[in-house]
Amino acid sequence: MKFKILVLLLITLGLASCNKDEEDLVVSYEEMNDLFVPLLIDSRMNFQPIQLDIQHGTHEFFPGVPSQTKGFNGSYLGPTIKMYKDEDVHLQFTNNIGAATSVHGHGLHVPGQVDGSPHNRIEPGETWDVTIPIRQEASSNWYHPHLMGSTAEQVHAGIAGFYIVEDDNSQSLGIPKTYGVDDFPIAVQDRAFVDGRMVDYPIGRTDDLREPTLVINGTVDPFVSVPRSNVRLRLLNASNARSYEFFVEGNLPFHKIATEGGFLESPVELTKLRISPGERNEIVIDMSNGDVELMASYLPTRLNNANPNSDPISRVLYLEVDDNLSPLNTNLAQNLNTIQRYNEGDVVNTRTFDVSDGKINGQKMDMNVINETVNRGELEKWTIKSGRHPFHMHGVAFLILSVNGGPPNHEDVGWKDTFMPNGEGEILLRFDYLATEEYPYMYHCHILEHEDAGMMGQFVVQ
Ligand SMILES: [Cu+2]
Structure with missing residues (x-):
């Protein structure tokens, strides 16, 4: 298979002055890995309540080497939950990790009572039964623990997932929107590995945890096969502390179509895009000219000190055109949204x-x-x-x-x-x-x- 190429990823971190425990690291592995695309649970297609078990697991970031992780209904991350504006979603989160947690819907506009904040504590063995009223426009959001003092460790272990909100506009627009074919959730995280095993979270840390290896939806060095047409990536910076500047190899242009809370009014052409922790940005990449490598510079703690010549760079995702897949969206809509601005x-x-x-x-x-x-x-x-x-x-x-x-x-x-x-x-x-x-x-x-x-x-x- 053509992906079995030798990849030598050399990450020389220039941030040692900021984080003394970061060291130069050389990772070599022989093949790219198939991008993990979380299971899609469509709230309209599933009997509710939707059951989400927060559990321990073992996840192979590197083949044959299990790491101790946590996830929802699986070993790392959780299903993508598709929700619809003006509908209610009934969820049941069961805590099987042996420690208290909570599940916050980051980006959801909901009353505090169902927000999943530190006050919506879920004790070990308990189930949080919650009905979430979705009243906001189409957007890419995410769910993750939010317990005071435990959030960093629990997110790091893998407890996070996507909430995708759809509305009439998003379902009728001329944009890529077939999940797992030309529309992908992309959770970007940084992790450290020793002999292929993920290094556990250093409990009690109060300074930024910035680790050397990118993990995308729980996949190290991923590739994905896509049609020769537009492809939409819902980029989520789910890292504990790192900010990134994304770009396409060769500095090819791409389009940003959405910020955290909804679509922009029209696509904005960019060659680079900065995303800090917690932010989401939807981009569309034109695949008509062949394979594309999405890359990221690791930004220093202060973005305005970013130096494109010295910041470490890593590949985020290799997008490979598969002409056996039917081209879908080839003409990106130019009128995406109407934003009622405040005065x-x-x-x-x-x-x-x-x-x-x-x-x-x-x-x-x-x-x-x-x-x-x-x-x-x-x-x-x-x-x-x-x-x-x-x-x-x-x-x-x-x-x-x-x-x-x-x-x-x-x-x-x-x-x-x-x-x-x-x-x-x-x-x-x-x-x-x-x-x-x-x-x-x-x-x-x-x-x-x-x-x-x-x-x-x-x-x-x-
Ligand atoms: Cu801070």
């Missing part, structure tokens, strides 16, 4: 979040303290001061008003829920659902080590 003049309240020194506004997370109170339905402007911390809040999507005094890039003018301003950014947002003192929403840094160490706050929407 800054309608802002009722402003807040500032200083995300630095392991704290937010000088405070560390306290499960018993509500840090902010927001009124439902009122437009707010939040100023996010963050040099290197991706800031995420629950329950809503926002629009970027400014980044370091200028307008946002064209590819960032859609709905978002995670934002790394690399300085100072202003966002406009309005909450539509309640979050009580019993089940407040969170805002936090999405570097999981920072989140677990307390770089998080709580707010109610009343």
Whole structure:
């Protein structure tokens, strides 16, 4: 088979000054691996409730070498759950990992009571029975643990999956939309291996965990066969701490079609795309001219120090054209969405979040303290001061008003829920659902080590 080529992946990390436990690493292996595409559970096609067992497993990142992992209904990651706007999805998460957890729907606009925050604790042996009302537009979201102090370890072990929301627009648009054929969820993570075995999470770590080897949907050095037409990748940065700059080998252009909370108004042509932890970006790659290698530069902790000549680079995914597959979408729709923009003049309240020194506004997370109170339905402007911390809040999507005094890039003018301003950014947002003192929403840094160490706050929407 043509994939059985010798691949020598040489990763020389230039970040030793930031993370002394990262060392130069040479990994060599003889063949690429078939990209794992998570099972699709369509909420319309399945009897509900959908059962998701959070369990221990063994996963072979390298053939014949089992690693101790965790996942939903499997050894690593979980099924992709397809949901539909204006429908309710009934889920039952059963905790079989022997330690407490929670399952947050990152990107879902739902009341605090069903958000899966640290207050929706699932004890070992318990089942969290939850019905999630989907009222938002088509978007790529994800689910992952969110228990105070355990999130980094549990996500690292493999507990994460995709929630894909569809609506009438997404189902009728001229875009790639056949799951597993020309539409793929792509969870990008970094892991370390010794003799092919994944290195366990260093419990108690408070500094960024940045590891040398990319793992895509639990697959090391993956390839995927695709039709000679447009291919859509729903890129999720599910890494604990790393940010990446994605590009196509040869700097070929591709199109970004969606931010975290929905489609852009029209595709934006790019040659590179930065994604910080927690962010999702949907891109479309034109496969009409043959095989494509999607690559990633590993960015330094501060994005504005990125150096394309010295940052380590790794392949994310080899896309191979298979002419036995019928070409599907060849003409990418140009009108993707209508975004009703907020008017800054309608802002009722402003807040500032200083995300630095392991704290937010000088405070560390306290499960018993509500840090902010927001009124439902009122437009707010939040100023996010963050040099290197991706800031995420629950329950809503926002629009970027400014980044370091200028307008946002064209590819960032859609709905978002995670934002790394690399300085100072202003966002406009309005909450539509309640979050009580019993089940407040969170805002936090999405570097999981920072989140677990307390770089998080709580707010109610009343
Ligand atoms: Cu942080």
